[in-house]
Amino acid sequence: MKKSLTILFLIATISFSCSKAPQRENINFEEWGKYWFQGKAEISSFDLEQYRYGEAREGEAVLIFVTEDFSRKKQVKLDNPEEAGKDKISVLKMNQTRDFVTGIYPYHMMLSAFTPIKEKSQGLKFTSSVQEWCGQSFTQLNLNGEDSYSGKLFSYFEKEGDQSISLTGLAEDDLWNLIRISPNEIPIGSVMMFPSLFYQRFSHQELAAEEAFIRVQDISNDRKQLELTYSSGARVLKIDFEKEFPHEIMAWEESQTKSNGQKEVTKARRKAVKVLDYWTRNEVEDEFLREELKLKE
Template sequence: MRRLLLLFTVLSLISCGGNPRSGVDEDQFSGYWYQGKAEINVFDLEQYRYGERREGTAVMIFVTEDFSKRNQVKLDNPQDAGADARKVLKLNMTRDFVTGVYPYHTMLSVFTPVYDEENAFKITASMTEWCGQSFTQMNWKNGSYRAQLFSYFESEGDQEIKLEGPSEDEIFNTIRLNPSIVPEGDIRLIPSLIFQRFSHIPLKVERASISKRSISGNQEELTVEYKTINRKLVVRYQQFFPFEILSWEELQTKPDGQIERTIATRRSMEKLDYWNKNKLQDEELRRALGL
């Protein structure tokens, strides 16, 4: 009965949407992702900032949610939302490191539809440090992103712009759905929102090249390379479902030719209903994850 109900739900979502997404094995996907738990991945982070390497921690939390396509928020009562309800794979990604006396904390959230052949419905990014904070939100509506940028810098203050193209930040989610979905070759791409805040470049669509290659140990690497902004992203992941992210690195070539290399290497992974683990006694779970 449960499998029939799930199948009916999936068919309803597909029939109410636009183009159905190909490449997602429903039996595999539902068996792993629809068990009421999130996947928590903890990474050792080497973050370049202000020309020096900083040690820190990055966390990637992947979880599925019921999402309102119209309002682009998590649904409180998905059973009442009808055709507006969509299943999304959500990534919450944090980075924590220290520069000298003061700390940095970044957070990226990406909401990718599981069954709709569309770009991520919503992407947000925030950065906080002792100088101030910034926040960016992009909403996918009518074939383009409506982006809003807020910053404590005068030159980067409140902005609202339109962007037509997919986002680099969604690549992590798309790999988790199925790496074959990620297009290869030349593509127009919105660079990482966290990178955009670090580099203080204008937020706009750039030309990029995407490639994949198999490496040893049943692993693959996906590389995104921009020519115009001298940026490269390399993501290493398992070749087989559920396509776990094992590491990622960012390379930025500065005007003087110096290459700044940020690396995140996975230390631990756990599936956990973390939203139910909010007691003092649950802090032991953080220690088990290495946090």
């Protein structure tokens, strides 16, 4: 097993060096690869306080980070990466889930972000889905230029219906992966950014980029905080993460100020973390791992 992981790391390193695209700099990818190319995912569970319909709801969030071989053309996970040639690109994938209840009915939400690891590129693809008793919706954005995206929104609401999306700018949902790749990759200062796909689903506003300001500051001896503030003042995102590699995410907070001046704050605090190949842990006897992650039934 150890030999196969070494071979996997060497293949990834070679593919990085052969790429002609602009590369991320000042990152120790040997250290990086020992953690992220071990054939496992990092899973973190969080206590969630999600604001919805003017009230705070108790819930649970999960962050799953894992590396994948991705298709440049199709922007999907490759079935046979060894046969893909130059079409293969290594990405860091984040899956974020949120589960909470509003009154009698539950919300199930999932967001995915796919960001090139070595190549200095914006996220290649972002998707989000929301399921609740009223219906469901799905959004997908694909990078089709240096900083331009095209996509689709499918919603059960008549006003939204099925629509095409086209926009330019940085994606808020990319920031989570940039923290994990290297905090040095976070764009500091003034940027043109469009908000999270989750926020778009909650607000039902047209997805568009606006001026925003990003800063990263120390909040303790061992933690930093990314703070993203939109110029409209309607949204502020704060993500707390560890200073030292692998820069684990410990908490986050989202503040939304509505048109009537009401402020709603969503918070998440980490409960547990494990690194494992969860896709092979699908037997009944593996359910004890949920207890170790402090996941609710």
